[in-house]
Amino acid sequence: MFVEFIVPTKIITGVDAIFRLPYELELRDVKKPILLTDQGILSAGIYDLVKQAFDEYKFDLQVVYSDIPLETSVDSVKEAYRLFISENCDAIIALGGGSVIDTGKALRMMVSEGTDDLIALSGADNITKKGVTFVAIPTTAGTGSEVTGVAVIFDKLSNSKIAFASDFLIPDVAVLDPELTVSMPKKLTAASGMDALSHAIEAYIGIQSNEISKALAFRSTKLIFDNLINAIMDGKDRNARFNMLMASPMAGMAFSNSMVGIVHSLAHAAGAVLHIPHGVAISLFLLAGLKENLDRSKGDFSELLNAVRCDFLGSEDERAEEFLNAVSDLLKEVRCLSGLPSGLLEVGYKPEFEGRIIELALTDGSSIFSKVELTEEVARRMIKASL
Amino acid sequence: MCKLIKSKVLVLKILLDVFEKALVFLFLDDAEFKKMLLKADVDCFTIRVLKTDFLVNVTIKRDGLFVDKSKSKCELEIIFKDLCTAFKTFSGLISLEEAFAQKGVILKGSIAKALTVTRAIKRLQTLVFPDIWIKRVLKNFKGTSMPEKLVFYKFYYYYLKNLGR
Numbered sequence: 001m002f003v004e005f006i007v008p009t010k011i012i013t014g015v016d017a018i019f020r021l022p023y024e025l026e027l028r029d030v031k032k033p034i035l036l037t038d039q040g041i042l043s044a045g046i047y048d049l050v051k052q053a054f055d056e057y058k059f060d061l062q063v064v065y066s067d068i069p070l071e072t073s074v075d076s077v078k079e080a081y082r083l084f085i086s087e088n089c090d091a092i093i094a095l096g097g098g099s100v101i102d103t104g105k106a107l108r109m110m111v112s113e114g115t116d117d118l119i120a121l122s123g124a125d126n127i128t129k130k131g132v133t134f135v136a137i138p139t140t141a142g143t144g145s146e147v148t149g150v151a152v153i154f155d156k157l158s159n160s161k162i163a164f165a166s167d168f169l170i171p172d173v174a175v176l177d178p179e180l181t182v183s184m185p186k187k188l189t190a191a192s193g194m195d196a197l198s199h200a201i202e203a204y205i206g207i208q209s210n211e212i213s214k215a216l217a218f219r220s221t222k223l224i225f226d227n228l229i230n231a232i233m234d235g236k237d238r239n240a241r242f243n244m245l246m247a248s249p250m251a252g253m254a255f256s257n258s259m260v261g262i263v264h265s266l267a268h269a270a271g272a273v274l275h276i277p278h279g280v281a282i283s284l285f286l287l288a289g290l291k292e293n294l295d296r297s298k299g300d301f302s303e304l305l306n307a308v309r310c311d312f313l314g315s316e317d318e319r320a321e322e323f324l325n326a327v328s329d330l331l332k333e334v335r336c337l338s339g340l341p342s343g344l345l346e347v348g349y350k351p352e353f354e355g356r357i358i359e360l361a362l363t364d365g366s367s368i369f370s371k372v373e374l375t376e377e378v379a380r381r382m383i384k385a386s387l
Numbered sequence: 388m389c390k391l392i393k394s395k396v397l398v399l400k401i402l403l404d405v406f407e408k409a410l411v412f413l414f415l416d417d418a419e420f421k422k423m424l425l426k427a428d429v430d431c432f433t434i435r436v437l438k439t440d441f442l443v444n445v446t447i448k449r450d451g452l453f454v455d456k457s458k459s460k461c462e463l464e465i466i467f468k469d470l471c472t473a474f475k476t477f478s479g480l481i482s483l484e485e486a487f488a489q490k491g492v493i494l495k496g497s498i499a500k501a502l503t504v505t506r507a508i509k510r511l512q513t514l515v516f517p518d519i520w521i522k523r524v525l526k527n528f529k530g531t532s533m534p535e536k537l538v539f540y541k542f543y544y545y546y547l548k549n550l551g552r
């Protein structure tokens with residue numbers, strides 16, 4: 001066993017946490033940050049909520065790049081980079097979901113390495129400098145991106161997603177304010193919640209799972225089971241929103257260090273082929289992927305059942321099965337309440353896509369960390385079970 | 388395991404030599420290995436240990452695979468962060484996948500391509516190390532087939548014949 005664990009992010013979470021942001025920037029001697037966001041955040045009024053926190057301060061929050069697409073691309077990172085340089089910015093604030101925060105990570109890499117050739121920086125631990133102050137303000141609860149050292153950027157030229165992994169991608173500060181998530185639609189709440197759950201469970205059962213990641217993943221699993229349904233049913237339930245905002249970075253810290261597994265391999269591949277959001281793809285493959293892990297992860301599933309149903313007695317085998325039943329029940333309820341699709345056929349899957357999805361899944365980095373060897377046969381079975 | 392790293396350095400040199408020769412031999416002799424490596428679609432990749440002279444530079448062409456000690460830059464660089472992780476990997480105590488999982492490797496280049504190369508190297512480990520040794524390391528290892536065992540003997544015959552070259 002060998003464990004390397006890093007959690008360098010200062011996490012500020014709670015009602016009105018956003019008002020702490022000016023102090024955090026001052027502390028880091030930030031004069032002129034660039035704020036990255038998307039059109040959805042602007043139109044939902046979330047940007048205005050953040051701006052309010054700066055009203056009485058002398059910070060220049062004028063440099064805003066808000067054209068980040070749902071699936072961020074090399075082109076949009078380069079545009080943000082040009083703006084950062086031309087405006088002489090000295091810090092990055094990413095306000096939004098996973099796509100916006102990943103843009104922030106990529107921008108930070110380019111700034112610290114002093115290059116606009118983003119592709120040349122792809123790989124693992126391929127960055128040599130930490131770079132400028134980077135603050136992440138997630139507006140969804142699920143990606144965990146605010147505390148992780150991974151980013152995925154779409155490259156139009158090669159028509160593929162380029163992955164980056166480095167400790168230097170991890171944001172310095174994460175501000176998690178439930179107020180910024182109350183306007184999140186049911187479907188997005190559901191999809192991002194299932195993403196967080198998959199991070200917690202895959203980090204718990206992977207080959208690099210360890211006592212630190214398990215502690216985080218266990219509590220995260222409990223928080224998600226206890227709060228996701230309430231957050232979907234009543235978006236204004238700030239307690240549920242707060243707990244989901246806690247669960248997300250906890251699962252994020254667990255998986256940033258112990259990584260994910262075959263659920264993510266298939267979800268990344270299907271996401272690229274079917275152009276569906278990451279959380280939706282995860283919700284489609286979660287159960288099939290966990291079932292593939294059942295033989296090798298009975299002990300872990302049995303332990304995780306304690307986070308969900310502590311009154312269930314039985315053998316390890318029975319408890320592991322019961323945990324998968326609990327995940328299945330949660331998925332059913334979430335789908336019923338939020339309108340998340342219940343199968344690949346509902347999101348445009350056709351049999352001719354199978355080959356490409358399998359090909360992409362087999363070259364996805366997540367499978368490295370799975371106890372189950374991701375073969376063509378396993379991938380095919382997972383697709384069939386997720387139709 | 389790595390406490391006596393100095394004495395391991397010599398062993399690592401031998402292991403790297405076996406690894407280099409296995410790459411060349413299997414590319415010619417094992418169709419499956421060749422197919423897997425070509426699938427990565429890289430012209431050249433390097434495997435080295437950070438801040439040391441341990442380096443294997445692999446140039447892949449359709450008709451053959453060439454190994455040298457040059458420091459020319461490749462599109463894919465797999466760099467072990469420490470000698471110990473390299474030693475464990477080349478001696479088959481852990482797989483290259485595990486070295487990645489333990490964050491013991493720096494990767495410069497495409498993660499997808501590196502994963503394809505990693506799968507090919509896993510095949511190399513399967514063929515070059517005895518079953519009893521490698522079964523602890525590889526997930527879902529079901530043992531080698533008769534033709535694969537033959538490759539194992541052919542390789543070591545080839546290796547011993549070319550010793551010192």
Ligand SMILES: [Fe+2]
Pocket residue numbers: 143195198199264278282
């Ligand atoms: Fe995810």
